[in-house]
Amino acid sequence: MKTFLTPAPLRLASVVTVMLGVAAPAIAQHHDHSQPAKQTQDTLARDEHAHHDHGAMSQPAPATTPAAPREPILAITADDMAAAFPAIDHHAMQHPPAFNYKVTFNRLEAWDADEGTGQAWEGSAWFGTDTDRLWLRSEGERMGGHTESADLEVLYGRSVSPWWDVVAGVKHDFKPGDARSWAAFGVQGMAPYRFEVSATAYVGEDGQVAANVEAEYTLRITNRLILQPLVEVDIAAKDDSDYGVGRGISGIEAGLRLRYEVTRRFAPYIGVVHERTLGDTADLRRADGEDTRDTRIVAGVRIWF
Numbered sequence: 001m002k003t004f005l006t007p008a009p010l011r012l013a014s015v016v017t018v019m020l021g022v023a024a025p026a027i028a029q030h031h032d033h034s035q036p037a038k039q040t041q042d043t044l045a046r047d048e049h050a051h052h053d054h055g056a057m058s059q060p061a062p063a064t065t066p067a068a069p070r071e072p073i074l075a076i077t078a079d080d081m082a083a084a085f086p087a088i089d090h091h092a093m094q095h096p097p098a099f100n101y102k103v104t105f106n107r108l109e110a111w112d113a114d115e116g117t118g119q120a121w122e123g124s125a126w127f128g129t130d131t132d133r134l135w136l137r138s139e140g141e142r143m144g145g146h147t148e149s150a151d152l153e154v155l156y157g158r159s160v161s162p163w164w165d166v167v168a169g170v171k172h173d174f175k176p177g178d179a180r181s182w183a184a185f186g187v188q189g190m191a192p193y194r195f196e197v198s199a200t201a202y203v204g205e206d207g208q209v210a211a212n213v214e215a216e217y218t219l220r221i222t223n224r225l226i227l228q229p230l231v232e233v234d235i236a237a238k239d240d241s242d243y244g245v246g247r248g249i250s251g252i253e254a255g256l257r258l259r260y261e262v263t264r265r266f267a268p269y270i271g272v273v274h275e276r277t278l279g280d281t282a283d284l285r286r287a288d289g290e291d292t293r294d295t296r297i298v299a300g301v302r303i304w305f
Contacts, residue, residue: 102126103304104303105121105303109121109269119141121140132159133157136155146176147176152171161189163190164189165188168184178242182208194218196215196216196217212232212235214232215230215231215232224261225259226258226259227258228259232252232254234250236281265305266301266302270299271300272297
């Protein structure tokens with residue numbers, strides 16, 4: 001028996017068929033969305049890497065050549081080399097001669113006193129090498145045109161350190177009416193704090209023993225203005241009435257001199273000097289009616305060559 005579809009079921013089947021035909025492509029499109037996204041990322045990555053130059057990354061960029069100077073540099077000539085490196089005189093580089101000398105007058109001064117004008121000197125000279133020298137030392141005093149005291153020392157000096165010399169020799173006093181000679185030995189040099197010191201002992205012909213100690217300091221106020229204090233002490237081991245000297249510290253002299261160095265070798269100065277006899281020596285002078293102390297203003301020059 002044949003079955004025939006009624007018009008209503010037929011229309012329903014047609015609608016279902018149409019819906020299925022439309023939904024199938026949409027479902028297929030929905031399932032393929034992830035794959036195109038992945039392919040797009042891979043494609044972009046490949047495009048980015050494609051822009052990198054691997055050859056440029058493995059090799060450094062070539063160094064640039066400096067630009068040429070605007071003014072050309074002249075080539076060095078033989079005259080230029082001779083001017084820059086002159087010939088050396090080998091004789092000029094040799095050591096100076098071992099033998100040297102120096103003459104110094106520390107004090108050449110004068111003053112005016114009640115007894116008349118007076119003059120005094122003190123100087124030294126040496127000749128020899130840095131270690132062995134012949135020393136000459138002298139000092140003296142005149143008053144009213146008459147020499148009151150003068151002496152000369154001839155000494156051999158041997159350097160025992162960079163700052164000190166040991167000296168030994170003879171001393172001769174030229175005192176009018178009673179000249180005498182002494183054996184002398186001592187030391188001289190520079191003590192700490194730059195004090196120049198000289199200490200000498202003397203043994204006379206008749207057994208007299210005496211000593212002299214002198215210290216001075218150089219205070220540089222400016223490059224040319226110099227203040228120099230000085231202290232000198234005389235000592236005797238026993239009385240010597242012929243020389244008017246008593247045992248012990250016989251006398252002391254203190255001076256202060258201000259000099260101006262016109263040159264390093266020539267310096268005029270002014271100063272004040274105070275002398276005083278002490279102990280038994282002062283008693284001997286009083287007995288002879290002489291003063292035991294004296295203060296005077298002096299002017300003089302200091303010279304060396």
